[in-house]
Amino acid sequence: MLRLLQDAFKVPLVIQLTDDEKYMWKNLSVEESQRLARENAKDIIACGFDVSKTFIFSDFDYVGGAFYKNMVKVAKCVTYNKVVGIFGFTGEDHIGKVSFPPVQAVPSFPSSFPHLFSSNDNIRCLIPCAIDQISHQPSIYVLDTGVLVPSIPDIKMGLKLALAGSFSFSAITI
Helix, strand or coil: CHHHHHHHHCCCEEEEECHHHHHHHCCCCHHHHHHHHHHHHHHHHCCCCCHHHEEEEEHHHHCCHHHHHHHHHHHHHCCHHHHHHHHCCCCCCCHHHHCCHHHHHHHHCHHHCHHHHCCCCCCCEEEECCHHHHHHCCCCCCCCEEEEEECCCECCCECEEEEECCCCEEEEEC
């Protein structure tokens, strides 16, 4: 679906490989998490995205600079109770899990990628993600970030997609 959107609208595509998430949530070494991310990247590249308009990055390799500044801004806007409510963390979970949501949220802001979007912060972003990731997108900027959430395919109804903006919900059925 992403390649079709990229082809149709001639837009840049930013793909985050969350190798750090694999490390924190699974019983893997950092090196194994990075290896799995490289394998994921190969699978993504094989989908035929426009290489001149596609940026694939690994959190372990990329986080810093403008990206990190946005992480800190997001972290300051999201309370501990909100994160616990979304993910159900307990006192037994390590702090890395609690601090991870800002890492996933900031790719939605063009200022996280100054080498791609220069100083143009007025770019809107559409994020294909799972339903549990919608709450990662706090409003710290004026931008309206859209979220494309595939639901479970229903044989009678086709594949349903929900397009969620900052202020309203609408549905697209394909």
